[in-house]
Amino acid sequence: MRTYHAEVSRDGRFWLITVREIERSTQALRYKDVRAMASELIEIMEDLGSDEYELEIDVQLPRSVKDHQDRADVLRRAAQRKQAEAAAESRAAVQELLSMGLSQREAGDVLGVSFQRVSQLAKSS
Template sequence: MKTYHADVTRDGKFWLIRVREIDRSTQALRYKDVAAMASDLIEIMEDLHNDEYDLHLNVHLPPSVKDHQARAEVLRAEAQRKQAEAAAENRAAVQELLALGLSQREAGDVLGVSFQRVSQLAKSS
């Protein structure tokens, strides 16, 4: 099965679509129509049906958008690390209170969480 690659860029109000393998272009008004327009172009120019080829879209974004995406990924990873640290601190707090002789219900009341949550934290450590 042949694979076609469509390079997609934004130009004003339109998405420009260039299919490399056939060296032809088309356009779409909305991004949701890009794959269909590329497929139509391939099928017309190559006399194929949609089950006879694969289409890969390569969307070219402005560098500033890529920068925002990269920063968002860094922040997501940092948030995951911080969430794991917070969970570890919650577990440590529960363990300390239980070691002081508090019941799970008392520990929950003191920490402002349900005793079920205290039970979960106690079991996960």
Template structure:
């Protein structure tokens, strides 16, 4: 099955779509129409039906947008690490309170969580 590659860029109010394999371009007003417009261009120029080829869209965003996306990914990864650290600290807090002789219900009340959550945390210690 043949694969076509459509390079997509924003230019003013339009999305410009260039299909490399046929060296032709088209445009779309909305991003949701990009794939349809690319497929229509391919089918007009090449003739295959919609199920006879693959289409790969390559969206080229401004470098500032890519920079923001990269920073967001770093922050998400950092947040996941911090969340794991917080969960570990909660488990230790539960373990210490249970070791002091508090019930799971009391531990939950003291920590502001349900006794079911205390039970879950206690099982992972």
């Protein structure tokens, strides 16, 4: 099965869609219509049915948008690491309180969490 590649970029008020393999372009007013417009172009120009090819969409974003997305990814990964560190510290706090002889209910009251959460933390240690 043949694969077609549609390169999509913003062009004023429209999305410009260029299908490399057939060297033709079309446009869409809304992004949600990009796939349908690219498919229609391929089917008309190549005389194909929708089940006779695959379509890959490649959105060309401005460098500034890519930079924001890259920074957001870095921050998300850092947040995940910090979340894991926070969970480890919570488990350590629970273990220390329990080793001091506090009940799970007491440990929850002291830490400001439910005794069910204390139980979860104690089991995951």
